[in-house]
Amino acid sequence: MAKIKFTLFSLKDAVFAFGPIALLLLAIVVSAYYLVDPAPGRTLDFSAGQENSAYEIFAKQYSEELAKNQIALRVHQSQGSQENLEKITDLESNIDIGFVQSGSTNQLDAEARGLISLGSLFYEPIWIFYRSKKEWTSFEELRGKRINVGPDGFGVRRLFRQLLSVNSMEESEVQLQQDENTPATVAFIEGKLDALVMSSAPDSLLIQMLLQTPGVRLFDFAQAEAYTRRFPFLSHVILPRGIVDIGKNIPARDYHLISPTATLVAHESLHPALISLFLQAAKKIHGGANWLSRQGEFPSDRYTEIAVEKQAEKFYKSGPPFLQRYLSFWMSNFLERMWVVLLAFGALALPLSKIIPPLYVWRIRSRIYRWYGQLRSVEHAIDEANVKQRKQIAQDQMKKLDEIEARVNQLSIPLSYAEELYGLRSHINFVRQRVEVCL
Structure with missing residues (x-):
């Protein structure tokens, strides 16, 4: 068991060497997670239409789709497009997005209100x-x-x-x-x-x-x-x-x-990551053929007088973001938001990887080297003692050497550093011989 003990990696020393820097890097990443382009909210409010209307039926389907990505979509009834426009414009209403019929506003008015379109969804x-x-x-x-x-x-x-x-x-x-x-x-x-x-x-x-x-x-x-x-x-x-x-x-x-066409309209403050998520849901809900439209005709960036948001335009040209095709929404969003931080983390990790191993080595060897100070104090006490007191001082220093040797024998270090340990023990014997001469 002793052999195994001395050949094991010193986890305690590794933690003390790596721990502070790892905690610092973790603190940087966590701070960046909340401060650099904050994550989208997990609860959104959707202004739909009257009870049993097509707007309400579709809004509930959006709620089901977003729930698959741990986002709660609260559906609110309304009198229709004009009320939805007012609620989306009024930030105090807490409505994030809703259905608006084309022709309900114009591009200049929509821009003044801070409205964006995610595209048209179906014919009305x-x-x-x-x-x-x-x-x-x-x-x-x-x-x-x-x-x-x-x-x-x-x-x-x-x-x-x-x-x-x-x-x-x-x-x-x-x-x-x-x-x-x-x-x-x-x-x-x-x-x-x-x-x-x-x-x-x-x-x-x-x-x-x-x-x-x-x-x-x-x-x-x-x-x-x-x-x-x-x-x-x-x-x-x-x-x-x-x-x-x-x-x-x-x-x-x-x-x-x-x-007219029903369009998906939001305030410009809507988190960009949610735009792609809504459009993926729209493709599932409105992408099929129905009484009036052909397969794949909707959602579309046409038929809307409100300017289509740039992120939505990218979706219509090339589909969902690359990472969202292979990873969950939250994981892909984390990587998309944090790529700058992750690059900085990698840039820091390279030089730190050269600093941390010497810190680990220093910590192991410091447990050995600090006893040399004790040995030096024993020698100094013998050298400074006058003739009359030398024997008594030698006896006191011999007891101190016994204590040092007992403590050194209890040291537990990896086998790769055994040379320093045995060197220390030989030096203890060397000092002991000098003290014995004075007895």
Whole structure:
């Protein structure tokens, strides 16, 4: 056991040699972790839409996707795009991101508010449902009708007013109501309204229900292409024949629709690492084919009047960041944020690797060399003693030598330093011989 003991690496000495420097480097890394480009928050607030709306349904899907990366996304209901814009702009509302319909603002206003776009996500057609024995072919048919356009927060009224203007009509020429979609739909079914104007993805339960309700017609925008030329934020989309129910052939023909797009909008203070994470989630949620878009059409950096953030542009050109393709979000984010610190750490580690081994050697040998001071004090005491006191002093120094030798014999050092230990023991014997001469 003794042989094993003396051949083992001295962990205690290594800790004392390496420990202070390692703690210093660790303190630097930890400080940099919190001070250099802080990590993204683990809780975010998302402003969606009304209960059971397409906005709320999609927002909950985003919450599920982000939860896979240990990020909690709290979904808040709202009246729609206009309210979402206000909440994102107002930093005191603590809303980080939300859905905003294209056409709700303009680039200059968005820049002044500090808003950024992560891209467009899906089409939100203008659905005009009506009850009539004959088909409506123009906006003239709406004159004098009772029409619900939803609350101001939806932004539908603003868009509907623009559509009326290009058809040479005034808002006063129709009877507008601004009830929420669910009670308005009930009133429409009961015959208390002549038409409903909505803007929503076809995923909305109300839209799907109305498309299959007997006696309810859908307005066909035969001039859809002309509308998109007048309003660049609109797109011409087609609701294909039979897409709702192929077996029942609903709808019985193709319908031309004009459509804004839902965009993912955030404040410019949103952490850059989260942008890529949201877009990866968007690709899973909106990347497939649906009633109105083809596979891979969304998410997209088109169809948005708000400037697309640079990090988002990189995603659309080359996909997720390199590290996020192979590592977890938090690990890749740590490496991306800390690469400067890690380089500095490597630069420090190289010279320190040359300093620490000598410190370790010095610590081992210092346990031996410090006894030479004791031996020198014994010799000095003998040399300075007068003749009368020399014998007594020699006896005292002999006891001291015995104590030194006993302590030295208890030293535990690695075998590679045994030469220094045995040299010390031989020097103790040498001094002992000098003291014995004086006895």
